Amino acid sequence: MERDEYLQIPGPTNIPPRILRSLSMPLINHRGPEFEALLKYCLKSLKKVFRTDHDILFFPSSGSGGLESAIVNFFSPGDKIVVACHGLFSERVALIAENYGVDVIKVNKEWGETVRSEEIGVVLKNDLNHEIKAVCLPQNETTSGITNDIESIGKMMKLSGHPALLIVDVVSSLACMPFETDLWGVDVAITASQKGFMLPPGLSMIAVGERAWKLTEESKLPKWYWDYKAVRAKMEEYQMPYTPPTTLLFGLKEALDILEEEGLENVWKRHSLMAEATRNAIKAMGLSLYAEAGYESDTVTAIHMPDGIVFKEFSNILKSKYGVVLGGGLQKLQGKIFRVGHLGSIHKLDIYAIMGAIEMSLFELGYPVELGTASKSISETFLK
Numbered sequence: 001m002e003r004d005e006y007l008q009i010p011g012p013t014n015i016p017p018r019i020l021r022s023l024s025m026p027l028i029n030h031r032g033p034e035f036e037a038l039l040k041y042c043l044k045s046l047k048k049v050f051r052t053d054h055d056i057l058f059f060p061s062s063g064s065g066g067l068e069s070a071i072v073n074f075f076s077p078g079d080k081i082v083v084a085c086h087g088l089f090s091e092r093v094a095l096i097a098e099n100y101g102v103d104v105i106k107v108n109k110e111w112g113e114t115v116r117s118e119e120i121g122v123v124l125k126n127d128l129n130h131e132i133k134a135v136c137l138p139q140n141e142t143t144s145g146i147t148n149d150i151e152s153i154g155k156m157m158k159l160s161g162h163p164a165l166l167i168v169d170v171v172s173s174l175a176c177m178p179f180e181t182d183l184w185g186v187d188v189a190i191t192a193s194q195k196g197f198m199l200p201p202g203l204s205m206i207a208v209g210e211r212a213w214k215l216t217e218e219s220k221l222p223k224w225y226w227d228y229k230a231v232r233a234k235m236e237e238y239q240m241p242y243t244p245p246t247t248l249l250f251g252l253k254e255a256l257d258i259l260e261e262e263g264l265e266n267v268w269k270r271h272s273l274m275a276e277a278t279r280n281a282i283k284a285m286g287l288s289l290y291a292e293a294g295y296e297s298d299t300v301t302a303i304h305m306p307d308g309i310v311f312k313e314f315s316n317i318l319k320s321k322y323g324v325v326l327g328g329g330l331q332k333l334q335g336k337i338f339r340v341g342h343l344g345s346i347h348k349l350d351i352y353a354i355m356g357a358i359e360m361s362l363f364e365l366g367y368p369v370e371l372g373t374a375s376k377s378i379s380e381t382f383l384k
C-alpha cells in the first residue's frame with residue numbers, strides 16, 4: 001500500500017509512527033507522580049535541544065501564543081522594542097506588541113531578505129539612553145524560507161554593551177538547524193510542537209534566561225494564563241497551573257528520545273543535506289529560489305511559481321495524483337511562490353518522492369522539464 005500523504009507544508013510535519021503510538025496512550029492524573037516524572041524527563045531532555053541552562057516553560061498553545069506570552073511578560077505600555085519585520089511571522093510579533101501599546105521600532109526588510117546584524121546594530125547604537133528593552137526576530141522566517149544569523153546578532157549585541165534582551169522565534173528552526181541559546185547570548189527562545197519536534201500543534205515551549213526574568217519584575221502588562229512567574233512556580237513542582245496537554249507530553253518524550261538517538265548534530269546535518277538536495281533539484285529543473293542567496297532556510301524552501309503555472313492547479317495534481325501536499329505563498333506572496341517543507345521526519349528517499357512529484361506535476365502542466373532531472377540531481381547531491 002502506498003504511503004497516504006507526504007505533508008510537506010512547513011509544519012505541521014509528518015508524525016513518525018513511534019510518536020503516533022505514544023499519542024494514543026491512556027491519560028494519567030496530571031497532579032500525580034507519573035506526570036511529574038514525565039515533565040521532569042521532558043524538561044531535562046529539552047534543555048539539550050535548546051542548548052541551555054535557562055528555565056523552560058510550557059504553554060498549551062500554538063507558537064503565536066508563545067510569542068504573545070513573551071510580549072506580555074517582559075514589557076509595559078510605552079516600552080521600546082526592536083522587531084525585525086520581513087515576513088508574516090516576524091511582522092506578527094510587531095502586531096502583538098503594538099496591540100499591547102508597546103512602542104515598536106521596526107527593522108523593515110523585503111520578504112525573502114535576511115536581517116543583518118549591522119542593521120540592528122545601527123538602531124541600538126542610536127539608542128544612547130538604552131531605552132530599547134529587547135530585539136525580537138525569528139531564526140527562520142517560514143513565510144519566505146530565509147534564515148537570520150542569530151549567532152552574529154548575539155555577538156554584536158554583546159559587544160555593543162547595549163542591555164536589550166535578545167528574543168528569538170525558533171518555531172520553525174529548533175531541532176532542525178544549529179541553535180545555541182546560551183552560547184549565542186539568546187535571552188528568550190520560543191518554539192512550538194508541530195515542526196522540528198514532529199508533534200501535533202498545541203504545545204509552545206519557551207526558554208527564559210536570568211536577564212529576562214529580571215524584566216518580568218518590571219512588566220505591567222496584564223496576564224494570567226501567560227504569567228511566566230506563576231507557570232515557573234508550578235513547573236518547579238513538575239506540575240502546571242492548569243490542565244496540561246498531557247498527550248502532547250507523551251509525544252514530546254518520544255520525540256526527544258528520537259532526537260537523542262540520532263544525535264542533535266546529526267539531526268542538523270540531515271536537515272542541511274535535505275535542504276541542499278531540494279535546492280539543487282529545484283535549480284536543476286530550471287526553477288528559481290525566492291530567498292536571498294546564502295541565507296536559504298534548511299527547513300523550508302520557497303520557490304518562484306514558474307510563469308503560466310497556477311498554484312492551485314499545481315497543488316491539486318500533486319495531492320490527487322501523488323499525495324504530496326506543499327505550502328503556497330502567504331499574503332502578498334500568494335500565487336507567487338510555493339514552499340516545500342523539509343523538516344522533522346524527513347529522510348533521503350522522501351526527497352526523491354517529493355521532487356519527483358513536483359517534476360511530474362509541472363510537466364503535466366506544460367512546464368518544460370526533462371523527466372528524471374530532479375532525481376539525477378538529488379542522487380548527485382547525496383553521492384557527493
Ligand SMILES: Cc1ncc(COP(=O)(O)O)c(C=O)c1O
Nearest residue numbers: 062063064089138142171172192
Ligand atoms: C517562524 C514562525 N513563527 C511563528 C509561527 C506561528 O506559529 P503558530 O501557527 O503555531 O501559532 C510560525 C508558524 O508557522 C512560524 O513559522
